[in-house]
Amino acid sequence: MLAVEGLHAHYGRAHILHGVSLAVGAGEVVCLLGRNGAGKSTTxxxxMGLVPPSAGTVRLEGRDLAGQPPHAIARAGLGYVPxxxxxxxxxxxxENLEVGRRPPRPGxxxxxxxxxxxxxxxxxxxxxxxxxxMSGGEQQMLTIARTLMGNPRLLLLDEPSEGLAPVVVERMAEAIGTLKAEGLSILLSEQNLAFASAVGDRACILETGTPRHTMPMAELMRDAALRARYLSV
Incomplete structure (x- = not known):
């Protein structure tokens, strides 16, 4: 569904992403993990084209979107929840939902x-x-719902559990499980490992903008040493 290869990005002269590569299959939830400053949100x-890549490809169902403006990428089928x-x-x-409405997509x-x-x-x-x-949790639900009104083929979720009460985080995990069961592909960045392990199929670990490991989530949760090296505070 989504294939990212050799992605580089800069903020001015600062080189932030160093060859990020990842893939998301149909109906799969892939979690971008890493400490603060690892490059998750920049990825x-x-x-999404909000930070123009300086190199690399971003393919959605085989179509390269790298370098296109955000509105064109959204029209192609990527939905972004900031x-x-x-x-x-x-x-x-x-009214917020109506703002996000786009025509249905074939299939x-x-x-x-x-x-x-x-x-x-x-x-x-x-x-x-x-x-x-609305509360922060209600706004998070609304933001996801508004993005879904665009009928995306793949959803980008940036830190969906941040700042939410535990009961809202639990509801968010249930909603992501429902979306996955309906076949929606999801790439999410997350600081909350417990939340990520509850919803994710695979993990992609970043360190200072560089991809270090990609593995099944269950394998990551069995490897305490790897978690301590890249994810512990």
Whole structure:
């Protein structure tokens, strides 16, 4: 579904990503892991075109998207949920969802507000509430729901559990499990290893913008030494 090869990216003269390569299969959840500053969010932004890659390829179903503007990448089928959430504070839940609406894609069951309310039941009771008057967890659910209204083929989730209460993190894991069961491919960056291990099929570990290991999540969870080397604080 998604194949990233030899991705490099810079912020000005600072070389941030050093040849990042990863792949996400159909219906698979792959977790980008690493300490703060490892390059997880930059990898997401480079895939989405928000940080223009200086080298490398980003292929979605065989089509190279590297170097294209973010709106073209979104139209191709990548949905991006930023770490900052960025809901429209003055728009209601329903209005936020309408902003994200895009035409259905061939072969995909289209997302509707009703279908999203089944995924995130708390949003239905808040449908007329402005985004700025919602909790952090509710805003995270809304941001994911708004992105799904674009009917993406693959979802990029940047730190979806950050700053959320444990009960909301649990609901988020259940929602990701539902999306995976429906065949949606997901690449997520995550600092919370317990959350990542609950939802991920494979892990890609980054260190200072360099890929170090890619492995099944179960294998990572059996390797305490590897976790201590790359993920412990």
């Amino acid at each position: 997401m932004k480079a895939i 770490e900052e959430r960025r809901v429209f504070a003055d728009l209601t839940v329903l 995909l069951r289209p997302w509707t507000p009703q279908r999203l309310f089944a995924l995130f039941p708390s949003l239905e009771t808040l449908r007329h509430r402005p985004g700025g008057r």
